[in-house]
Amino acid sequence: MEGSHEPRTVWVTGAATGMGASHARRFASMGDRVGCWDVQAGALDQLVEEIRASGGQAEGVVVDVSDWAEVDDGAARLRETLGPASVVVANAGIVLTGEHVEDLDPTEWRRVLDVNLTGAFHTAKAAIPQLREAGDASLILISSVCGLTTSPGYVAYNASKHGVIGLMRTLANELGPHGITVNAVCPGWVRTPMFDQSVEHDTGAGGDPDAFARMHLIERLIQPEEVTDAVVWLASPGARMVTGVALPIDGGLLQSREWP
DSSP states (O other): OOOOSOOOEEEEESOSSHHHHHHHHHHHHTTOEEEEEESOHHHHHHHHHHHHHTTOEEEEEEOOTTOHHHHHHHHHHHHHHHOSOSEEEEOOOOOOOOOOGGGOOHHHHHHHHIIIIIHHHHHHHHHHHHHHHHOSOEEEEEOOGGGTOOOSSOHHHHHHHHHHHHHHHHHHHHHGGGTOEEEEEEEOSBOSHHHHHHHHHOTTTTTOHHHHHTTSSSOSOBOHHHHHHHHHHHTSGGGTTOOSOEEEESTTHHHHOOOO
């Protein structure tokens, strides 16, 4: 185990694959008790078993974060098995397809907003009583560079990630008096299954991942573990006076603003 702190209870939503799996593995390797949330039961079971096989402590919760009753129930179950959460990473998110506004099916708009924004709200709402109970706690919302700037298309994703930053800023104001830090991480193009899906649907990039890599000043895709580094720091004692921040992990993309 890497950790030198007292074990904490950590929640990671969208933990089954991609960045979420990276976050869950890292916190477990540090000796924390990790509640792994995802709607993908099979992949979630595999992650939990992997963590346990490596000597870590993890519990899986199969939940659709867009459903408040499921989130509320999952929070109660993890409180009973792992203790009150002191670090919560609201990572669950989807992209779907990248049509312009006039072509977007309203059903797809609602689904993306339900998972990405309402899901983050549900996660925070369920977590707040436990974060107060744990004390010295951290809430980290995963937004995106698409929450700080946009390009044509992917309107639901872009709007949801802008909304996550607004939610974060509100929560930072509400929870700061309780000593709870609230921040957002805004990754650039991270090589995950969700990224691969979005590239397939992006007509501007022509299905070429290298076109996205070249948007970074450091011309490569970001690895999930590099986002995890920032998440772990925001949950550490070294970041106790960092709150209300939308932190880009983007290889300089926002400085270049070059889009395919």
